Amino acid sequence: MYFPAPDREIPYPVPRFDVVLAPGGITVTARTLVRDLLLQADRLDPEARADRGPVTLLPGEEVTIGVHGWKTPDARSARSALYCVEPTR
Secondary structure (H helix, E strand, O other): OOOOOOOHHOOOOOEEEEEEEEEEEEEEEEEEEEEEEEOHHHHOOOOOOOOOEEEEOOOOOOEEEEOOOOOOOHHHHHHHOOOOOOOOO
């Protein structure tokens, strides 16, 4: 996607998304624009690795992120390890 200005100049909405467990990872469904969503898998388990880097989602889009080496999967932990661009304060 192309954004015509630096992130700090774009009035992003507060990102809202749902997270559910999927076989071998998690599925994230965007409710708003979610810019540069990244799962920091090492926050789930020191040995965990995600199968993709940052992804931008439009409202209604979803992505499944595979996670390898995560011994005790749960959606709440996954949500706390997800980061994305947030509105400037």
